[in-house]
Amino acid sequence: MFTERFSLDGKIAIVTGAGRGLGRGQSLELAKAGADVVCAARTVEEITETAAMVRALGRRALVVQTDVIDSAQMERLVGATLAEFGKVDILVNNAGGGGMQGKPQHEITDDEWRYVIDLNLSSVYYGARAVYPHMAKQGKGKIINVASASGMRGDRRNVAYAASKAGVINLTSALAVAWARDGINVNCISPGPFPTERWQVTPEPAPGSGRARTLPSARFSPMQRGGRMEEMGYLCVLLASNASDYINGQNVLIDGGAMVGGYAPTGYTLDSYLAE
Numbered sequence: 001m002f003t004e005r006f007s008l009d010g011k012i013a014i015v016t017g018a019g020r021g022l023g024r025g026q027s028l029e030l031a032k033a034g035a036d037v038v039c040a041a042r043t044v045e046e047i048t049e050t051a052a053m054v055r056a057l058g059r060r061a062l063v064v065q066t067d068v069i070d071s072a073q074m075e076r077l078v079g080a081t082l083a084e085f086g087k088v089d090i091l092v093n094n095a096g097g098g099g100m101q102g103k104p105q106h107e108i109t110d111d112e113w114r115y116v117i118d119l120n121l122s123s124v125y126y127g128a129r130a131v132y133p134h135m136a137k138q139g140k141g142k143i144i145n146v147a148s149a150s151g152m153r154g155d156r157r158n159v160a161y162a163a164s165k166a167g168v169i170n171l172t173s174a175l176a177v178a179w180a181r182d183g184i185n186v187n188c189i190s191p192g193p194f195p196t197e198r199w200q201v202t203p204e205p206a207p208g209s210g211r212a213r214t215l216p217s218a219r220f221s222p223m224q225r226g227g228r229m230e231e232m233g234y235l236c237v238l239l240a241s242n243a244s245d246y247i248n249g250q251n252v253l254i255d256g257g258a259m260v261g262g263y264a265p266t267g268y269t270l271d272s273y274l275a276e
């Protein structure tokens, strides 16, 4: 059947940053498509909640508290997955963040710089490296890295984040080439604005509090809205499934046409001006 190619029945997926936001959205759609999900992040309460939601969908779930910055913890995450489920088919390197909005970019300290690079870029390599031997042995695996539209353009308020996400995009290409003959597909998703508990996309620029933590207004986007969690999940399912076996080394932008429409291409939007 046509839809079987999109099915994840019997697959084991690890999702980092699964406790909330896009990671939770991806975990739930992967589960709906049939996968059992290993939920990783630092806050146990949140990943426990996501795991309960996965189980409510009739799938198995495992909670593994993990700080993705620590490569030993990433190895432990994969070890725990193998111990529980005996294999790993899908790794979603989603955990990330650490933007420095509001701080003058020439004042970023060495520690702040390293933190953002380690959180967004090094963690992706640690995760990919940890699953590689197992995926290579089974001759199949799907690695999905979450970058950002910020990795594809300048961003005057977020240079470390933008650099780290650009690194994720090219790390994806490099690993895809390196591991294609092992049967491992490595692809990347670059989300545009997806409202989460922490980030809101305002329908209009609303003067007042919280502006520094507010994404530029949805009215700068061609579709006039941010993305929905499940929409990120659908793309993740595609890249995790057999339907995408010939898609490799790609960076898929999911932003409702925001980038091609010129949404905040430089970080100089009306919101940015008003915020200063």
Ligand SMILES: NC(=O)c1ccc[n+]([C@@H]2O[C@H](COP(=O)([O-])OP(=O)(O)OC[C@H]3O[C@@H](n4cnc5c(N)ncnc54)[C@H](OP(=O)(O)O)[C@@H]3O)[C@@H](O)[C@H]2O)c1
Residues within 6 Å of the ligand: 016, 017, 018, 019, 020, 021, 022, 023, 040, 041, 042, 043, 044, 046, 066, 067, 068, 069, 094, 095, 096, 097, 119, 146, 147, 148, 149, 150, 190, 191, 192, 193, 194, 195, 196, 197, 198, 199
């Ligand atoms: N939302 C957007 O508009 C947007 C746009 C472009 C790109 N992205 C990217 O999409 C990914 C998810 O973003 P989001 O908006 O869903 O963020 P979020 O709501 O802040 O969730 C981030 C998740 O990552 C986890 N995390 C953060 N630091 C971690 C660490 N050191 N170790 C393990 N887990 C960690 C968090 O859990 P703990 O804090 O408990 O560890 C949480 O579960 C990130 O890579 C982000 O850069 C998001």
